[in-house]
Amino acid sequence: FGCHVWPSIKAGHIAIKDGDMMTHTTSFDVIFQGKGGHASQPEKTVDPVIIACQAVTNFQNIISRNISTLRPAVLSCCSIHAGEAHNIIPDKLVLKGTIRTFDEGITDQIVDRMDEILKGLTTAYGASYEFLVDRMYPALKNDHELFAFSKNALEKILGKDNVEVMDDPVMGSEDFAYFGKHIPSFFFFVGVNDEQLENENMLHHPKLFWNEKNLITNMKTLSQLAIEFLNKLFFREYKHIKDIIALPFIFNSLHFYTKFPIYPYHLKEVLNYIRYQLKYIQLLEELLDRLF
Numbered sequence: 199f200g201c202h203v204w205p206s207i208k209a210g211h212i213a214i215k216d217g218d219m220m221t222h223t224t225s226f227d228v229i230f231q232g233k234g235g236h237a238s239q240p241e242k243t244v245d246p247v248i249i250a251c252q253a254v255t256n257f258q259n260i261i262s263r264n265i266s267t268l269r270p271a272v273l274s275c276c277s278i279h280a281g282e283a284h285n286i287i288p289d290k291l292v293l294k295g296t297i298r299t300f301d302e303g304i305t306d307q308i309v310d311r312m313d314e315i316l317k318g319l320t321t322a323y324g325a326s327y328e329f330l331v332d333r334m335y336p337a338l339k340n341d342h343e344l345f346a347f348s349k350n351a352l353e354k355i356l357g358k359d360n361v362e363v364m365d366d367p368v369m370g371s372e373d374f375a376y377f378g379k380h381i382p383s384f385f386f387f388v389g390v391n392d393e394q395l396e397n398e399n400m401l402h403h404p405k406l407f408w409n410e411k412n413l414i415t416n417m418k419t420l421s422q423l424a425i426e427f428l429n430k431l432f433f434r435e436y437k438h439i440k441d442i443i444a445l446p447f448i449f450n451s452l453h454f455y456t457k458f459p460i461y462p463y464h465l466k467e468v469l470n471y472i473r474y475q476l477k478y479i480q481l482l483e484e485l486l487d488r489l490f
Contacts, residue, residue, distance in 0.1 A: 199348070199423045200374040200385045201416055205401060207362070207389030209412050212352060212419060214386045215364040216345040220338035221270075221298040223371035224305050227330040228253065228316060230280075232323070234289030244325050246291035247280055252319055253293065254278075260311045265304060272298040272369050273308060298369045300337045338375035341382035347430070348384045348423055355422040356415070370401070384423075388415050 207213050230253075232244035254275045265271045275295040281288035299305045309331055320327045353361050377383045390408035400406065 199420060199427075200372075200377070200383070201388050201420065202372060202374075202385070203390045203408060203412070203416075204387035205391055205406055205408060207387055207391060209389050209392045209409075210356075210415060211360045211362055211389040212356065212386050212415065213362045213364050213389070214340075214345065214349060214352065215367060216340055216342055218300050218337060218339050218367045219364075219385060220367060220372045220375065221272075221300055221369050222302055222305060222337040222375075223334045224297040224309070225332040225334060226295055226297065226309075226312070227328075228293040229328040229330070230291040230293070230320070231326045231328075232287075232289055232291070233325075235287050237285045237287055240287060243287045244323055245287050246325060247288070249319050249323050249325055250278060250280070250291045250293050253316060256315045256319070257295075257312060260308055260315075264311050265307065269304055270300060270367075270369065271304055271308065272296075273312075298371060300367070302333075302336070305333070335371045335373050336375045336379055338372050338385055339378055340384050341378070344382050344384040347427070348386070351422050351426045352386070352419055355418055386419070388412070388419070 201212070204213060228250070230246035230249050232246035232249065233242075235243035257273050257275060261271050261273050273295065275293060277294040278291065280291035297305055297308055299308070313329055316327050316329055319325075349361065349363075372385065374383070374385050378385075390412040392409055392412075
């Protein structure tokens, strides 16, 4: 289970989604090597700025002309660095950007097409290039069964009106997705948009501001999910043991804390209580050994 604050969602609310939720991300660097010289004699240079500008424009045509309109994909060029003076054509330019898709096969197509464009442009202008690609986080996909389980648990702690089900995924990415490559997982967004704050509702915006009091929602929801998931595991693994009926009472004692602000010393206090009271702690250890 995991979550991330989300500034476009109202504080106290969360947003959940079944299946595809966030994209596979790929970062890229293109290093153009030309021939520098004085700006008054461009005919004696190989200008990497001209080449890079054409590359950026042609990259956008990949999305509009080479990828199906039914398959979401984003290619954004976000950084260009070259030269230091207003009258010198630089010999090198570095272009950086990102690719977002839900299908790694689509990313393969985009990267291959970018390389073809770079090869054609640099050959035409007499330059060279280096194309560095970093395939990063996989697409984040919520497990269907965990989605249904989590929706029920989260509505208990927050109320149905505060749990929003998303119609569409977002094109952002999240390293939590690595867990989903190995085990069933569930991720959700936690709202931090207070109406009284004049904040920009976009992650990484320079004017984004949110109040850390809203982290209480993170703690309440993750605690609730942990409690109910552990209860579910115990009943499934040890349902033949009659005395195990005492376990739900012990784990549900945590529920009290999920209804109020949670602080680290609260959790430590509760865990100490469990260690002291739980007659079947050995069963818990055995279960965790089997799972992990």
